[in-house]
Amino acid sequence: MTRLLPDWTTEKIIAFAPDKASVKASQKLAKPQKWPMLGHDTRTAWGAFQGSGKNPYQVKLDLLRLQQEETGYHCSCPSRKQPCKHALALLFILVEAPETVAQGEPPDFVKAWLDKVAEQTRKREARKQRSSQKQADPKQQAKTIAARQAKILAGLTDLEPWLLTIMRHGLADSQLKSHEFWEVKAARMVDAQAPGVAHWLRDIAAMPNQDKPAWLETLLAQLGQLYLLIQSFKRFDALSPEAQADLRSVVGWHHRQEEVLETTPLADQWLVMGRQESPVENRLRLQRGWLRGQNSQRDALIMEFAFGDAPFETRFHPGQWLDAELVYFPSRYPLRAFIQKQTPLPNPPRMGAGCSIQTSLERYAEALALNPWLRQIPFFLEAVIPTRLSGRWIVREVEGDYLPLSSTFGQRWALLSLGGHQPIQLIGEWDGQGLLPLGVVVDGRFVDFSQIGAI
């Protein structure tokens, strides 16, 4: 028989599961004889499982969406882990014992689910449409923008005398080490609709090693930048739209996708260079995916948020290629983008060549000159040797140029081992101080550091 999910294997399900405990639990349930009902048609598969609840759990899979790596599953159980063990178990059965799942007419609960999903999609589209129509009304749009700009400006103007007072009293002041000192102002910035600045202040409060000299330097640099931001925002109206956009990103006043739909998308074959996931706050998680276009040689950063255990909308597999159209958000140095259209790439091109440390640094300087608020850009280094220099971890070129590794990089030994004191291709984020490796290419094999962490 033809396989219902041709691209799925046992190992892929393991990788798909939220954690290892779920894998173990679901494998226990993946016995067809334990399922009073199992079935499929061309689009969906379903099953009923008697769990601890009164009624059997109804598990549904949308094969079409799963095949495209979207979140096409649902189960009526109350588990907070997604996908739950029942959905995973059904996946295991479909992949490992497809013959036990009979073809048939989907029961009502499957139809009801499909209808509900379709309804939700429709509503979302309608919302998008409505909001773009709303945006289309230039008067309304200008009014909204002006109101928010004023609110943020008021908030930032509030910060100015506070910053100057800090400098007058000196950074040795002990109240700078208390959390509340920063939190009060962070809360004020949330009210002023500048969440980016609130986050910034909380980061400052959370800076480690408050007794070390490096803390003082970083604090001074952060306060200086904050002050520069205030001065820049005061001149908001005098800036070009792109420079305005960059300032908006810093204060957390992000452009929405529907605001930039009229921008011409950039079609290219994109290499997924790396993926990073980090907690933001209140169970919110951020995924950052770095792409590089094969023909355009442009970099792009795809940022996505997800709440709790929910999966991200896009699953990035570093080392993979996407045939996609990207829309960049406005910036003096456009990096942040979203994927508008994406099709699988059957014949991926050869891994493009990277460049030298020198060239990459020049690229970074150009980027900063255009957008001084930029923190990091991706480096694709052609041939560097991971090694150590008097106790510090570096990557060096044969000629001797080197960059220090970021102190937050946790897989130094894996990197050293991959290199074996020989030049390798390395992709990493550079922030002007340290290089954070995301992946390397060794003997034609792409190694993704976000995966090694899991070992």
Add this chain to the structure above:
Amino acid sequence: MYPESWLNLATVGIEQSSQPHISCPPPLQHLLAQWPANQPEAKLLLAAAGFQLQQRAGYLPAQDKRPMPPPAAMDDRPICHPDAMRYLQVMLSGHHENALPEWFQAVAQQGQRIPPEALPLLLDTGRKQPDLQPYIAPLLGQRGDWLAQEGRSRKWDWLRLEVDTVWEEGKTAERTRLLHRLRQSEPERARKLLEATWAAENARTREEFLGCLQLNLSMADEPFLEQALDDRSKQVRRTALDLLACLPHSRFCQRMQARVTPLLKLERRGVARKRTLCVTVPETLTDPMKRDGIHSHQDRSQPSSTVETVGLAQMLSYIPPAIWCDLWQLSPAELLQAARQGKVPFDSPSIWGWASYRANDLDFMAYLLEHELKNIDADLARLMAATLPADRLETVSRPWLQPARTKEGLKSNHPAIPLLQVHQQPWSRDLTRLVLEALNRYLHRDNVRPDYLLRGMILDFAYFFPPPMKDDIRQTLAIETSDKNMWEDWVDEIDLRLDFRQKMLKAILRGQD
């Protein structure tokens, strides 16, 4: 990053400074000059921001002037499949850990190696779990070797030990491991190492180190061991004589033989002229005997025993049983029969069990396990069984699992259990089937009570059942008892283990494509 004067100014605050002047390089100085002079706080902040930007944008790479480091040697074995690595990850995170050795062995058997990015993890695993070291080491390859050298600070040097340093400076556990490993490759060198520092070691470490000589023991070690019989510590003396007993040509064994031979006689007695072992109990235990560790107390479990009979039994347990078989042209069976006939004042299966174990006499041990298992203490049986190669162990185990001997089914106190527990290699289909059928008979008895001990044992065994037998197992163990739920859950668990191993082995084979 920042000039010292700025940091001082920032620390004490503008208020405290008499001359809040900020000097900086030309382009920044120019920008700052445009700012009102009466706002030194703002100037300091802007200078800090500008300077930091300038530093980041103008970052110049430093130069590593050293010559290029010599590259690590290349490995030409293929890297194992990413799917196989996933199973390794699952096990290292605490699931199905018992299958780890099987994973390592299977990957090594396929002639594959570990991807370099996973080497730090495996070197760490080897450091934390020394019992896995022999499995991990063959997979690390030249890159692993190189990395272990680079990572000495992480104690990855377990892979290639710096013998002298570890011996002279290491902790006891490290030194024990060193001795153990060295005994595998260079037994002579290991003993010499030990001899060199012997006088300076305390009693406990002497005992522990001496025990390491068990591996690759030879007559070359005999003089050293003989000397150790005069050690101050009783435990050291005991270890030494246990080792000497394994060397039939040692002076110790010769002395024992000389003492015991005159005391044993084979005669033909009775109408049937049956071969009978006649024993004369020594009148007293002499001092030289006591030096050789023979000064036992009365065995309370056997009221008829005396200090002298226990001493005789001890001496016998240090003499290879083959000596008697050769002397009287007897098979092991005949020797035991003759002992029974003569009603010898010692527990002959156990005494000859110890004797054959010490002499590493595989034939004798196999005979005892196959025919006298019920008369041998479970701990001794386990020791003996563990020295047999896997196929011989299966041969001696099988008769005990036949239906006639497992009418009541397999219980946790069945005599064959110790044999099965040490059989830690993949089991044959035959043996697996016998065990499952015996188990089934147990489960189908009336009023069967949950045997949790047995449950745990079978789950451990499941790591050695042949994975392709998965379906047979489910069929054989079709449970129809009232305790259905408990047993069903358990069969699921067995199933899961086999399933995991089967998929794991398949994933490893995928690396060959």
